[in-house]
Amino acid sequence: MTMKHHTYFTEGTCSAVIEFDIADDNTLHNVHFVGGCNGNLQGIGKLVEGMDAHAVVDRLEGIHCGFKDTSCPDQLTRAIREVIG
Secondary structure: OOEEEEEEEOOOOOEEEEEEEEEOOOEEEEEEEEEOOHHHHHHHHHHHOOOEHHHHHHHHOOOOOOOOOOOHHHHHHHHHHHHHO
């Protein structure tokens, strides 16, 4: 299995960067957030490990954080969309 590494600079969240790999079968691996709520973001990374990228987008897209129109999970979906369309 071949994986390609990606780095995404977030906007509007406490985390500043999301790093992740997408395998040639469209599965997500090694999701790592820089900054933000460490425990929660580690949990998100573990929960999406090995999931189909489209399924992750379907589940997490549009989640808001407080009064913000985005969140760290939503930013992950934006990063994924940049890669898979």
